[in-house]
Amino acid sequence: MGGWQPLSDDLPPEVRHFVEQLRLLKDRTGLSLVSLGARTAYSKSSWHRYLNATQPPPRQAVAALCRIAGLADTEAERFVVRWELAVQAWPRPAKPAGEDSATEYEDDPTLPWWDTPEEPRRRPGGRLLLYAVLLLLLMLVIAVVGALALG
Numbered sequence: 001m002g003g004w005q006p007l008s009d010d011l012p013p014e015v016r017h018f019v020e021q022l023r024l025l026k027d028r029t030g031l032s033l034v035s036l037g038a039r040t041a042y043s044k045s046s047w048h049r050y051l052n053a054t055q056p057p058p059r060q061a062v063a064a065l066c067r068i069a070g071l072a073d074t075e076a077e078r079f080v081v082r083w084e085l086a087v088q089a090w091p092r093p094a095k096p097a098g099e100d101s102a103t104e105y106e107d108d109p110t111l112p113w114w115d116t117p118e119e120p121r122r123r124p125g126g127r128l129l130l131y132a133v134l135l136l137l138l139m140l141v142i143a144v145v146g147a148l149a150l151g
Contacts, residue, residue, distance in 0.1 A: 007019060042061045063076070
């Protein structure tokens with residue numbers, strides 16, 4: 001890992017191992033941080049933070065890197081397990097004195113468009129049935145009014 005900044009000595013072993021593996025995976029792609037940012041939903045500066053262990057990456061960023069690196073499903077699953085262990089052990093930033101909410105890591109980051117689950121499609125039958133019932137009621141009212149007018 002020639003061009004990488006040295007990792008802090010006080011990182012938990014799970015975090016250190018994960019970041020080292022993440023760096024190797026990124027190097028395997030041959031992409032620069034700019035190119036990696038262009039091919040994922042995460043910026044160059046975000047990748048810089050993830051790869052230097054200053055912030056844990058979201059699960060979707062790890063999945064995107066695994067896809068770009070061409071990992072098989074089983075390898076990608078192992079990588080996600082490493083991510084889960086690292087995120088649990090990742091040191092949280094200290095909250096400034098007197099401040100209730102400091103910047104925290106995202107537990108549920110926004111999904112990139114390619115990972116967003118499709119919205120369940122509403123069946124048109126429910127709305128169609130409502131229109132049919134309303135039309136039937138309207139025809140019934142017209143029939144009753146017509147019968148009263150003739151009678």
